[in-house]
Amino acid sequence: KAGVTQTPRYLIKTRGQQVTLSCSPISGHRSVSWYQQTPGQGLQFLFEYFSETQRNKGNFPGRFSGRQFSNSRSEMNVSTLELGDSALYLCASSRGTGATTDTQYFGPGTRLTVL
Amino acid sequence: KQEVTQIPAALSVPEGENLVLNCSFTDSAIYNLQWFRQDPGKGLTSLLLIQSSQREQTSGRLNASLDKSSGRSTLYIAASQPGDSATYLCAVSSPADYKLSFGAGTTVTVRA
Numbered sequence A: 001k002a003g004v005t006q007t008p009r010y011l012i013k014t015r016g017q018q019v020t021l022s023c024s025p026i027s028g029h030r031s032v033s034w035y036q037q038t039p040g041q042g043l044q045f046l047f048e049y050f051s052e053t054q055r056n057k058g059n060f061p062g063r064f065s066g067r068q069f070s071n072s073r074s075e076m077n078v079s080t081l082e083l084g085d086s087a088l089y090l091c092a093s094s095r096g097t098g099a100t101t102d103t104q105y106f107g108p109g110t111r112l113t114v115l
Numbered sequence B: 001k002q003e004v005t006q007i008p009a010a011l012s013v014p015e016g017e018n019l020v021l022n023c024s025f026t027d028s029a030i031y032n033l034q035w036f037r038q039d040p041g042k043g044l045t046s047l048l049l050i051q052s053s054q055r056e057q058t059s060g061r062l063n064a065s066l067d068k069s070s071g072r073s074t075l076y077i078a079a080s081q082p083g084d085s086a087t088y089l090c091a092v093s094s095p096a097d098y099k100l101s102f103g104a105g106t107t108v109t110v111r112a
Helices: none
Strands: A005-007 A010-013 A019-024 A031-038 A042-050 A053-057 A064-068 A074-078 A087-094 A110-114 B004-007 B010-014 B019-025 B032-038 B044-051 B056-059 B062-067 B072-077 B086-093 B100-102 B106-111
Touching (some): A005 A087, A010 A019, A019 A087, A019 A110, A031 A074, A042 A064, A042 A074, A042 B100, B004 B086, B010 B019, B019 B032, B019 B086, B019 B106, B032 B072, B044 B056, B044 B062, B044 B072, B072 B086
Parallel strands (some): A010 A110
Antiparallel strands (some): A005 A019, A019 A074, A031 A042, A031 A087, A064 A074, A087 A110, B004 B019, B019 B072, B032 B044, B032 B086, B056 B062, B062 B072, B086 B100, B086 B106
């Protein structure tokens, strides 16, 4: 069974631009969560989607948004990029009702660099 | 708000020694606790998940214990190998947050 895939793997953008990251969960998984990982803040929760609905959101500004499609694939968007948005963005999927009860399977991440 | 702490931040041991990694959390009302491994620049690999009703979980050389009342979990890795070198993270899910809260991780180096 294929694991969680994320595209692209690497991105370089400049301040003020916007970016869209994509995540394909493991087949049959309905919950997708997004995390930001930086050396200073560690892993921080962005949001979780289940059956195309955002179920929970972390403490990030409105520039960070996401969505989930009917096939459970998810995208996250960051608008008006800032230098501090440089990070590894990780997507995780789980089988059942959500991130809090099931094992989370993580993708390889997208490394975003903002210049 | 759930706070998760991992001590020590880094650990270096000779090959063959047993590893003991610690994780503590502030709110004992949890759904579960998960241990992950992360190699440099890579995503996270799930190692073990312990439900709140369980006291421990085992997988091969790995054993994780959970003491919910004291807010602690310990990951034991027996007979360490150089391939065990990585950062180990614990994460707790809580009904208060309805999300995973991660510790900062313990970076392990196993010397050959």
